[in-house]
Amino acid sequence: MKMSLDCIPCFIRQAADAVRMSASSAEEQKHLMHNILQWMGEIDLNQSPPAASQMIHRRLRSLLTTDDPYRLAKDQHNQLAAALIPSIRQYIKSSADPLIMAVRYAITGNIIDLGAKNKIGYGEIYADLQSASMQPVYGNMDSFKKAVQEAKTILYLADNAGEIFFDRLLIEQLSRVRITMAVRGAPVINDATISDAEAAGISEIADIIDNGSDAPGTILDDCSNEFRLCFKNADMVISKGQGNFESLSEEKREIFFLFRTKCPIISRHSGFCVGTYVAANLSAMPNYSSGAIL
Amino acid sequence: MKMSLDCIPCFIRQAADAVRMSASSAEEQKHLMHNILQWMGEIDLNQSPPAASQMIHRRLRSLLTTDDPYRLAKDQHNQLAAALIPSIRQYIKSSADPLIMAVRYAITGNIIDLGAKNKIGYGEIYADLQSASMQPVYGNMDSFKKAVQEAKTILYLADNAGEIFFDRLLIEQLSRVRITMAVRGAPVINDATISDAEAAGISEIADIIDNGSDAPGTILDDCSNEFRLCFKNADMVISKGQGNFESLSEEKREIFFLFRTKCPIISRHSGFCVGTYVAANLSAMPNYSSGAIL
Numbered sequence: 001m002k003m004s005l006d007c008i009p010c011f012i013r014q015a016a017d018a019v020r021m022s023a024s025s026a027e028e029q030k031h032l033m034h035n036i037l038q039w040m041g042e043i044d045l046n047q048s049p050p051a052a053s054q055m056i057h058r059r060l061r062s063l064l065t066t067d068d069p070y071r072l073a074k075d076q077h078n079q080l081a082a083a084l085i086p087s088i089r090q091y092i093k094s095s096a097d098p099l100i101m102a103v104r105y106a107i108t109g110n111i112i113d114l115g116a117k118n119k120i121g122y123g124e125i126y127a128d129l130q131s132a133s134m135q136p137v138y139g140n141m142d143s144f145k146k147a148v149q150e151a152k153t154i155l156y157l158a159d160n161a162g163e164i165f166f167d168r169l170l171i172e173q174l175s176r177v178r179i180t181m182a183v184r185g186a187p188v189i190n191d192a193t194i195s196d197a198e199a200a201g202i203s204e205i206a207d208i209i210d211n212g213s214d215a216p217g218t219i220l221d222d223c224s225n226e227f228r229l230c231f232k233n234a235d236m237v238i239s240k241g242q243g244n245f246e247s248l249s250e251e252k253r254e255i256f257f258l259f260r261t262k263c264p265i266i267s268r269h270s271g272f273c274v275g276t277y278v279a280a281n282l283s284a285m286p287n288y289s290s291g292a293i294l
Numbered sequence: 295m296k297m298s299l300d301c302i303p304c305f306i307r308q309a310a311d312a313v314r315m316s317a318s319s320a321e322e323q324k325h326l327m328h329n330i331l332q333w334m335g336e337i338d339l340n341q342s343p344p345a346a347s348q349m350i351h352r353r354l355r356s357l358l359t360t361d362d363p364y365r366l367a368k369d370q371h372n373q374l375a376a377a378l379i380p381s382i383r384q385y386i387k388s389s390a391d392p393l394i395m396a397v398r399y400a401i402t403g404n405i406i407d408l409g410a411k412n413k414i415g416y417g418e419i420y421a422d423l424q425s426a427s428m429q430p431v432y433g434n435m436d437s438f439k440k441a442v443q444e445a446k447t448i449l450y451l452a453d454n455a456g457e458i459f460f461d462r463l464l465i466e467q468l469s470r471v472r473i474t475m476a477v478r479g480a481p482v483i484n485d486a487t488i489s490d491a492e493a494a495g496i497s498e499i500a501d502i503i504d505n506g507s508d509a510p511g512t513i514l515d516d517c518s519n520e521f522r523l524c525f526k527n528a529d530m531v532i533s534k535g536q537g538n539f540e541s542l543s544e545e546k547r548e549i550f551f552l553f554r555t556k557c558p559i560i561s562r563h564s565g566f567c568v569g570t571y572v573a574a575n576l577s578a579m580p581n582y583s584s585g586a587i588l
Binding site for chain 2: 008013030046
């Protein structure tokens with residue numbers, strides 16, 4: 001999908017977040033913001049949001065003294081999630097339908113997204129986990145379940161650090177088949193990379209690959225051959241998060257998208273209200289539109 | 295107060311709003327956004343938010359085909375408010391303390407602010423009006439009441455169109471004294487100008503002046519001599535909204551600020567949580583800080 005004018009303030013907010021996390025003095029922060037604003041004045045506004053964001057965060061990393069400004073935030077979210085998942089695992093196991101319950105918690109984990117907003121309070125995460133088990137999931141869970149039952153190989157596209165621990169709980173429910181989890185090829189925003197997959201112990205239950213790209217999404221042309229082969233050959237693809245949806249919503253192969261709708265742009269593109277728990281392939285999105293919404 | 299890095303995404307969002315309201319084609323919208331982003335790359339980030347916003351909206355008006363992109367939105371909010379205020383006036387009159395009740399509704403009206411967010415749904419306004427009568431007002435209402443009782447002249451600084459009808463209800467409660475309402479000297483965002491004051495019938499109960507400035511706040515150095523004289527000589531100054539607070543919070547004379555805290559920057563500067571109904575002079579702000587918060 002193409003970006004909207006409304007994506008631009010969000011990109012600028014991400015830039016301000018990264019600058020503040022990395023630049024030491026107020027003067028340096030202002031200098032960096034001037035630099036990124038001027039540079040944004042020439043950015044291609046016909047790209048998908050993850051493609052634009054990839055360029056912006058590359059630019060930021062070239063200006064900042066770190067190539068991973070979100071590392072501390074990612075570690076904190078991993079630690080928080082690690083502490084939470086044992087009890088959630090028990091709850092999932094004891095529920096009437098562990099697969100749908102694991103889907104709910106995986107989608108709940110999708111709020112840990114520093115692309116969509118600049119702070120995720122622990123209170124907000126706890127509150128969402130409290131209500132997770134009762135959340136209606138919109139889309140086509142029956143098709144999702146059927147695809148899980150029939151698939152021999154599943155490619156699971158991770159989204160963010162912290163969230164990846166909740167993805168692990170869902171993968172545990174898919175474990176009769178061979179799973180490969182793909183993470184980003186390099187740090188971008190708080191998206192999960194190999195180290196986050198390792199922190200979540202994904203290697204105990206699935207293969208891990210990185211997609212070879214530093215986009216906060218899955219831009220196939222920018223991904224490695226190994227990843228593209230895996231994407232093409234997997235019986236089922238499960239895609240977590242808005243960034244993966246934004247970059248894969250034009251793809252022809254069936255993909256099950258699991259995410260929380262966190263902004264009006266995604267809401268308009270998918271047809272689901274902001275805040276919805278979505279587990280759907282494109283055919284189950286009520287108002288899917290691939291055109292740009294300016 | 296000085297702006298924060300967090301103000302920049304909000305300015306860009308305002309620019310996107312104004313561009314979308316005025317530019318006809320998608321290509322024109324993108325061209326304008328590129329232009330404003332590049333131009334923002336050189337803006338002085340040591341200004342107050344209203345001073346920066348003044349420059350940005352001047353620039354926008356020079357690029358757009360209209361000098362008042364928000365006129366339609368302002369008319370719609372005026373019409374909505376005009377329909378609502380007769381019943382609210384009755385409710386205020388019949389309440390135990392009409393002055394504090396009018397203050398509550400005046401502050402409720404302050405949500406009609408297209409600087410702080412890009413859409414104010416009618417549902418949101420109705421919902422806020424439903425709960426308005428029960429809202430605690432933070433600050434020093436006793437001092438406010440005392441100042442109202444003692445003042446012979448009051449200068450009331452209006453904020454937004456639509457909201458100005460609710461200001462009228464408060465002015466009706468102050469009507470034993472001579473009131474002057476000041477509006478912006480030229481259109482900027484959805485801030486009220488002379489025509490909005492006339493639409494709200496302010497001239498029936500108060501004098502109306504414009505402040506001679508096109509800033510979405512009150513930057514005294516940018517205001518007319520007539521306004522500054524009025525500001526200096528008034529026994530009491532009542533200032534509505536965030537923009538007036540942002541631009542007047544360094545002033546030495548006593549000012550009673552009435553606003554809803556609508557963003558974390560104002561929350562940090564005033565010491566009141568986001569969403570608070572504030573009626574306070576600076577001495578009653580729990581954590582007032584005049585420094586820049588980057």
